[in-house]
Amino acid sequence: MSTEPGTTPAPRPLPSALPAPAPSRESRIHGCLLGGALGDSLGYAVEFDDIAAVRARFGPAGLQDFAALDGGSHFSDDTQLTLYTVDGLVEALEWANDGVGADTNACLWLAYLRWLGTQGVPLPASAPVQPPRWIDTHEVLKHRRAPGKACLSGLATGEMGTVYRPVNPDSKGCGTVMRSAPFGLIPHIAPGSVYKLSSDAASLTHGHPAARQGSGALSLMIHFLAAGHGLLEAAGYALAHLREADLGRNESPDPVLIERLEAALRLAPQPGQPAAGALLSPEDLVRELGEGWVAEEALAVALYAVLATAPETTAAAPGHGEDHPQAHFRAAIAVAVNHSGDSDSTASIAGNLLGTYYGEECLPAAWLEALEAPDVIRGMASRLAVLTGA
Template sequence: MTAPVGGALWGRAEQQDFRGRVRGCLLGGAIGDALGAGIEFASLAEITEAHGPAGVTDYVEAYGRRGAVTDDTQMTLFTVDGLIRAHVRRDTGAWHPPTDVHAAYRRWFRTQHEWGPDERRAGDGWLAREEWLYARRAPGRACLSGLGDDVMGTVDRPKNPESKGCGTVMRSAPFGLLVGWEPQLVFQLAVECAAQTHGHPTGILAAGAFAAIVHALVRGEDLDAAVQKALVQLATRPGHEETTEALKKALGAVRQGLPSPERVESLGEGWTAEESLAIAVYCALVAEDMRHGLLLAVNHGGDSDSTGSICGNLLGALHGETALPPAWLAEVEGRATILELADDFAMEMTQGPALHGPADSAEVWLSRYPRG
């Protein structure tokens, strides 16, 4: 993969806006994930019977607590970690971000099989030493099997070539936060990293489209324009038809009347990549505010945590951290870690040369994000 070109000059206002969008994207995704975690496997009828006609309107207990996140947030955080490591390792002359993201996903894989951090692995960096991440939260089978050995799936030789589960999309928002990259490179990187666990064209292209949408939002586009730009990119890719159709169906649903759980369910259940993306895009397009959009995204009989997470990524990238509902933000699991990682990512993207270089680097940064 070639290195990114271009990039803006970062003034203080631009840095603050970018940091707010990064925080909003990652925390918004975590909040949506947590809202859906307790109803992920319930039908709409079961949800309304248990929680009333409006469905869930707040966190419900999952995994022993309120505000618990799932593998969606876990893997998203490790995507961020891998992207920071890729930029740091570029000082050595090595530049292949899919390899660094794959290594980060392998660190996530260990959190699903080990009791806690192994301090002997000094090269793991700080995120892999966060004990709260060592918890199984219904990880997808394709993610686990795709990362079960050291062999990295590629577009030409993907892991699980028949799988198009939403596990590719729910972890791919961070690629869109590479605001200095060209849109085509953002799309391609998301595709290459999706192939590490899912090989079906729809699985990998939906991830690329999602990253492209987030990228346009962070660059200041509105959501409709961002989706249109993603559709243009999709049209050039073989096997794009399912993803393109799903996004067009989401756009069409906006014009069909007032939002409702039934209209959400007309787009699918969210277990597959294109359906999860379509539901999240629809809910973000019709959202009156963050709260309304996220509750619409989780109150359906399908993969509620993933559609909530993806919708939260979109709305957070669009509106920034100040749009997040304060009570939900205060209670979401891992908030301190997510904030720390978001700020590190924003610093790396805007001030990386001041943190590290071929000749001189801040020791604390290389301890957090080792080059190895």
């Protein structure tokens, strides 16, 4: 895999009342992908409903569990594209293991083009043809599940978008950040390289700095969590990278992205705060952090949901007993799902973060039983784990 070295900022560690868990790296990989799919699936059931409609359908607390959904729920394009991100990385790693220095972004572009072909969009004549891979054999990934317009239009140009030749130059939709967790699961590369891989891949469909930087920020959070850091610490490291590191291309941090991430950290109760246990209402969540349709809002809402429900930061959150990882996961996904916005994307990102932090331990068994095509998700996770030595 071809990467470039990057600078590593040295921010001050943030406080954490509980030690970070220590699952295996394989468990973190499976947890990240399965956790994201669970959040995506629960959120997809109410993605286009405002909070009033959600409450009318599920009660004052909103949608809390798959048991409330008759017949379960499907995962969306968020999980589809996350798995195709894994496949692009897997192909680059396969080339590297054969002694060939493949262009990682080209492998990702080809993977996303194969996904585009599953969405009923004719591939442009200029697009290179690639033989199908294992991921392409599964019908469940060929359903159209409300894909983002910029992802479709950016790939349909047949041009491999870059920061220098952007497709959709003004788009900062969350279609980049919601697919970017897998970059943080690649071990033994510097944070700057993680950021570059992720932000470069975002440029394939979205040109706005917030879309690229938001993707890089999520990948960095996953990277630090996979290395054993705590949730608050990982968020602080990622934010410090955006503020202090050389992002390349003479680019400055996007001010709106920084503002939203800082707000998520500020609004989530910190260890020892008197206001511990007070969660924002769905209305206040949207007012403070946004609806999640664009990159910086989706990441901020997900980050808030994860931090505000952490057992070490809020006495009101369930999970001070032995099952606190699953209780934390349930509580965070509920916050990320129940608002008037892009519920599947915000909950998918929250699931990625917690699945990486805790590993598979945090995933409720009953939810996994309701999950669509878990064998496909586990199959992609296993491929990534094997190729990265997990």
